[in-house]
Amino acid sequence: MKQYLDLCHRIIDEGTWIENERTGKRCLTVINADLVYNVADNEFPLITTRKSFWKSAIAEMLGYIRGYDNAADFRKLGAKTWDANANENQAWLNNPHRKGEDDMGRVYGVQGRAWSKPDGGSVDQLRKIVDNLKNGVDDRGEILSFYNPGEFHMGCLRPCMHTHNFSMLGDTLYLNSFQRSCDVPLGLNFNQVQVFALLAIVAQITGKKAGMAYHKIVNAHIYEDQLELMRDVQLKREPFSPASLTINPDIKSLEDLETWVTMDDFEVSGYQHHDAIKYPFSV
Ligand SMILES: Nc1nc(=O)c2c([nH]1)NC[C@@H]1CN(c3ccc(C(=O)N[C@@H](CCC(=O)O)C(=O)O)cc3)CN21
Numbered sequence: 001m002k003q004y005l006d007l008c009h010r011i012i013d014e015g016t017w018i019e020n021e022r023t024g025k026r027c028l029t030v031i032n033a034d035l036v037y038n039v040a041d042n043e044f045p046l047i048t049t050r051k052s053f054w055k056s057a058i059a060e061m062l063g064y065i066r067g068y069d070n071a072a073d074f075r076k077l078g079a080k081t082w083d084a085n086a087n088e089n090q091a092w093l094n095n096p097h098r099k100g101e102d103d104m105g106r107v108y109g110v111q112g113r114a115w116s117k118p119d120g121g122s123v124d125q126l127r128k129i130v131d132n133l134k135n136g137v138d139d140r141g142e143i144l145s146f147y148n149p150g151e152f153h154m155g156c157l158r159p160c161m162h163t164h165n166f167s168m169l170g171d172t173l174y175l176n177s178f179q180r181s182c183d184v185p186l187g188l189n190f191n192q193v194q195v196f197a198l199l200a201i202v203a204q205i206t207g208k209k210a211g212m213a214y215h216k217i218v219n220a221h222i223y224e225d226q227l228e229l230m231r232d233v234q235l236k237r238e239p240f241s242p243a244s245l246t247i248n249p250d251i252k253s254l255e256d257l258e259t260w261v262t263m264d265d266f267e268v269s270g271y272q273h274h275d276a277i278k279y280p281f282s283v
């Protein structure tokens with residue numbers, strides 16, 4: 001929690017105003033932030049200075065794991081977070097690659113599970129990582145990358161958290177996650193949960209101990225219409241002690257995640273939080 005609050009204060013104290021062409025808004029921006037989550041000790045990085053909708057965040061991550069390309073599938077899991085990018089962004093609505101209502105195109109999980117090969121067929125990056133780790137192999141290239149510039153024109157948004165690099169020391173699994181762009185009031189509240197949960201889940205299905213997760217953010221920003229709520233409301237509140245996450249131990253494989261797992265298989269205990277804050281969302 002402290003590292004999140006420190007980043008918010010840093011943006012407000014030292015940030016530079018940058019015009020963003022895509023959204024038509026100004027963002028108070030800093031470059032480079034390094035967040036660390038202790039998954040080994042289950043120090044779940046859930047924001048307490050406002051109500052955090054952690055189930056949506058984990059549902060989003062599960063949708064990426066499943067390779068979803070449709071906002072309706074995310075909704076069925078419990079995340080409405082892709083509705084606006086799939087259906088309200090004019091550039092995407094005009095894009096000939098859009099396959100209709102709710103289509104997100106070739107983003108995130110599509111790249112993670114079915115990266116198109118120029119000579120035909122596709123690469124399932126996550127399957128390879130899980131198989132290797134389960135067999136005790138870390139080839140120093142256990143990388144799940146959603147960032148495919150050759151297909152940006154076929155998706156509604158370029159991935160923000162674009163790369164997850166797993167590694168092993170003995171039987172302890174680590175994760176380094178890279179994010180190019182971060183909406184700190186809205187997105188980071190989710191992304192922290194997702195990096196933590198991704199390491200916890202992958203460790204569980206590969207039979208490893210979870211270690212630390214390292215989260216690198218390049219451009220961290222607060223949109224101009226979010227600033228007042230962050231500075232004058234959220235940052236005036238005292239944080240509560242952290243919550244912890246429990247994952248159903250019956251989840252044992254990638255197939256389990258692909259087939260029967262729902263948000264009922266995740267539980268958070270000891271979550272004390274301040275009231276929700278409705279931050280404006282920029283499409
Ligand atoms: N401008 C912007 N910020 C983002 O954080 C973001 C995007 N765009 N586009 C792609 C995804 C979608 N994400 C989202 C989208 C919506 C919420 C959101 O509305 N959160 C509310 C309510 C959540 C709920 O009810 O489930 C929140 O209070 O956290 C959060 C992250 C993160 N990403």
Ligand SMILES: O=c1ccn([C@H]2C[C@H](O)[C@@H](COP(=O)(O)O)O2)c(=O)[nH]1
Pocket residue numbers: 022157158160161181182183184186187188191
């Ligand atoms: O997981 C996510 C996804 C998106 N965001 C934010 C970061 C930016 O504010 C927008 C994306 O806009 P770009 O112009 O493509 O950078 O969405 C996030 O924080 N976390």
